[in-house]
Amino acid sequence: AQTVTQSQPEMSVQEAExxxxxxxxxxxxxxxxxxxxxxxxxxxxxxxxxxEAYKQQNATENRFSVNFQKAAxxxxxxxxxxQLGDAAMYFCAYxxxxxxxxxxxxxxITLSVRP
Amino acid sequence: DTEVTQTPKHLVMGMTNKKSLKCEQHMxxxxxxxxxxxxxxxxxxxxxxxxxxxxxxxxxxxRFSPExxxxxxxxxxLHALQxxxxxxxxxxxxxxxxxxGETQYFGPGTRLLVL
Numbered sequence: 001a002q003t004v005t006q007s008q009p010e011m012s013v014q015e016a017e018x019x020x021x022x023x024x025x026x027x028x029x030x031x032x033x034x035x036x037x038x039x040x041x042x043x044x045x046x047x048x049x050x051x052e053a054y055k056q057q058n059a060t061e062n063r064f065s066v067n068f069q070k071a072a073x074x075x076x077x078x079x080x081x082x083q084l085g086d087a088a089m090y091f092c093a094y095x096x097x098x099x100x101x102x103x104x105x106x107x108x109i110t111l112s113v114r115p
Numbered sequence: 116d117t118e119v120t121q122t123p124k125h126l127v128m129g130m131t132n133k134k135s136l137k138c139e140q141h142m143x144x145x146x147x148x149x150x151x152x153x154x155x156x157x158x159x160x161x162x163x164x165x166x167x168x169x170x171x172x173x174x175x176x177x178r179f180s181p182e183x184x185x186x187x188x189x190x191x192x193l194h195a196l197q198x199x200x201x202x203x204x205x206x207x208x209x210x211x212x213x214x215x216g217e218t219q220y221f222g223p224g225t226r227l228l229v230l
Contacts (some may be wrong), residue, residue: 033216044119045158045205045221052216091157099213100170105157 002027004094006106013082014114020067021077021109023092029053031097034068034075039108040088048090051075079111087113118142119222121206127228130196136225138189138206146170146212147189148219149181150205158205164189165212196229203227 003026013019025034032053039045051059051068058066063080079086092106119140128134138147146165150158163171164183178200180192189206203224209217 031215044223047218050216050218089155095215097215100163100165101215102160102163102171102173103219108155108157110155 002029002032002094002096002104004092004104004106006092006109008109009107010110010112012112012114013079013086015082015084017082018078018080019082019111021079021090021092021111023075023077023106025073025075025092025094027073027094027096029096033095033097034066035093035095035103036064036066036075036077037091037093037105038086038088039091040085045091049077082113084113084115087111119206119208119220121204121222121225123225124223125226125228127230128193128196129230130198132196133192133194135193136191136204136206136227138191138222139187140208140220141187142208142220143186144208144210144220145186146209146217147183147186148205148207148209149189149191150207151200152203152205152224154203162191163212170212193227196227198229201227201229 005024034051036048038048049061067076089108091108093103149161152158161175162181182190205224206222207219209219
């Protein structure tokens with residue numbers, strides 16, 4: 001079975017600084033996707049960034065980038081120039097390839113941003 | 116329009132009541148999902164509909180009954196719930212449900228309290 005581990009329950013960052021959220025996963029599959037989802041307080045969960053396992057290049061989306069270490073099964077999210085609106089719960093998630101697979105979420109990490 | 120809407124926003128019900136949660140999307144997506152989320156926890160998948168057919172049922176108790184009248188609508192019928200069923204119920208949609216890299220678009224959720 002696949003597992004996703006987010007070992008830090010909470011982190012804090014100063015506005016305009018950079019923060020890295022950690023995620024490790026365990027799988028025997030070679031075809032899979034990894035995701036970071038953001039859930040702000042009382043607001044909808046949204047996709048932040050996604051990485052396909054076959055792609056060696058790390059995904060980036062504006063201020064968000066990942067460090068994908070396939071051999072180490074590590075998938076960390078770096079947020080640059082942190083903004084107050086980045087305060088949220090962040091979930092790392094895994095989905096294996098093939099039809100009828102489901103998202104497996106980590107426990108999540110609560111990020112607070114200090115003004 | 117990248118919005119998934121859910122009604123009602125809040126629901127309080129007794130253990131003998133029957134109620135329904137409603138979810139709607141107009142993005143042309145053919146997969147829709149129900150998740151249950153407890154506070155500060157990740158979403159737990161309950162059901163997946165793909166092309167109006169139930170494709171995943173995560174061994175959810177029969178007091179939860181999903182219905183997909185058409186590709187834009189998803190209902191969750193509730194009957195004889197228990198206090199431990201109190202949670203945030205999230206609806207999501209994605210393009211087909213079959214492609215592992217698909218983005219899931221989440222609604223704001225219905226916050227359910229069972230007394």
